Amino acid sequence: MKILITGANGFVGKNLVSTLKNIKDGKDRTRNIDIEDIYSYDVDNTINDLKKYTGDCDFVFHLAGINRPKDISEFYQGNVTFTETLCSLLKEHNNKSPILISSSIQASKDNDYGKSKKEGEEYLLNHGKKMNSKVYIYRLANLFGKWCRPNYNSVTATWCYNVANGKDIQINDPNVELPLCYIDDVVDEFINALEGHPAACKEGIYEVTPVHYIKLGELADIIKSFKESRGTLSVPNMKEGSLEKKLYSTYLSYLPKDKFSYPLKMNIDQRGSFTEFIKTEEYGQVSVNVSKPGITKGQHWHHSKNEKFLVVSGKGLIQFRDIYSDEVIEYYVSGDKLEVIDIPTGYTHNIINIGETDMVTIMWANEKFDPEHPDTYYEEV
Structure with a gap:
């Protein structure tokens, strides 16, 4: 397979690309996928690159998008217009590759970001019908995990970074509940879709599970406890699949380079x-x-x-x-x-x-x- 990934240098893209490379290079033998090439496309690439990649790719992970624009119009340019460009190039090559798009739970809400993601979904679905191509739409919850950019659009990444670096965190309302989804669970499900056995689909939308629900105050307490654990020597809940285990793995990735070690008494x-x-x-x-x-x-x-x-x-x-x-x-x-x-x-x-x-x-x-x-x-x- 030749796999095209748009937004390859983003948070989800980095985690997906690294996983696919391990499979391609034979370092991960748990997946039965024969990968010939990985086409990584991001803002540094040219439209000619995209034309070339869409010519013979066998599967498309469409992860590119805009979520923090300087102007509202960028929502629609990044989430809709680029999707139209991608689909038109696939059509030009008569390429019926399956397409998986990373959308957002905001797509069901009445805001510009959500509306732009919804329009992108609809355009992709129409493309799939016209080309007889399989389309996977995943509306993702608030993501967290390694390589997520702090002080951008993830409260988990920001708080992990701040606590690990000795900075304060702000909580406007500790009782607000946040749905969280771990990046490894996302990538695992995306690979399932690549293999042809995705999770259940509800009303045309595929799901990544589990989604962890936690109040902001509780999230802050857990992240703070990770820093305190060096003194208490306590280990977080490492039960397989637990939110605390996933948060701890995330927290460690934000430690300053000179703070990987700590003394014992x-x-x-x-x-x-x-x-x-x-x-x-x-x-x-x-x-x-x-x-x-x-x-x-x-x-x-x-x-x-x-x-x-x-x-x-x-x-x-x-x-x-x-x-x-x-x-x-x-x-x-x-x-x-x-x-x-x-x-x-x-x-x-x-x-x-x-x-x-x-x-x-x-x-x-x-x-x-x-x-x-x-x-x-x-x-x-």
């Missing part, structure tokens, strides 16, 4: 160090333990808290004993052979560095440490 003493890394409400916490040669750590047991130890560097001995037994169970561990050791409840346990270098252990506990209820009781193995 290392609790250091003569035995080595202990550093908390990640904390979650649902899945406990992860810490990094460094023990110097000959050092024994632990010597305690838990009622309900359970842990997993993974030695990634050095050599160690992990010992267990049921507090109602004299039997000592031993496991030799090493960074040369990675294996996870489960720490059962009711067993006092320790970990001893038996090597000649520092021993580094990744430790997971099924709950965050609570100093008010530590569930940790000293007893030597």
Whole structure:
């Protein structure tokens, strides 16, 4: 297939082009599409480029449009006239390529932007009927994701950028509800359409799902929590498909180039160090333990808290004993052979560095440490 993308340098275009290139180059084998060429068209191209591309393209992603003009007439020039030009060139070549257009939920409203998008839709539908070409119209909600331009037309992009860069955000009415759609969901659905199995169509309009509805105040709180999480070490809700997971991925893309890293509090003493890394409400916490040669750590047991130890560097001995037994169970561990050791409840346990270098252990506990209820009781193995 030869695929034409108008508006290829825009927010949606960049994400779509990068995905199609991965498929074309064989880096993404999850899609069964044979792509010969990708024709990227944007404002830097000439009309002659468009004439050439429309001559033999097999599918058109029509993403070009105007949403922030200096003059109202630009709405109609960018969203209607250009669509007419695109269709006329396809007709000139007798090219019956399917066309997918990125429209807007504003198309159902009585404003110039919405009316111009609606006119573009209608012209495209008429073209499809005359040429017997498949037309996919997607009315998109408020989009967000990487490469979205802040301080332009996306409140999510603007707030992520501002919070990540230490700037204030403005909320006129925190109770206003906003429908949001994530760019990866959009691109995934567009590729489905390219493969010939788009989502359900309602009254001629195709949908990208899911659409997440959230109040502005809640959106602001979530984005602010991402910055605070570096101090609390908390991780957002990473459940597959959750809005918070998608927002966090978006937020990270707006971090300043010198702010990708952040320090952790290392609790250091003569035995080595202990550093908390990640904390979650649902899945406990992860810490990094460094023990110097000959050092024994632990010597305690838990009622309900359970842990997993993974030695990634050095050599160690992990010992267990049921507090109602004299039997000592031993496991030799090493960074040369990675294996996870489960720490059962009711067993006092320790970990001893038996090597000649520092021993580094990744430790997971099924709950965050609570100093008010530590569930940790000293007893030597």
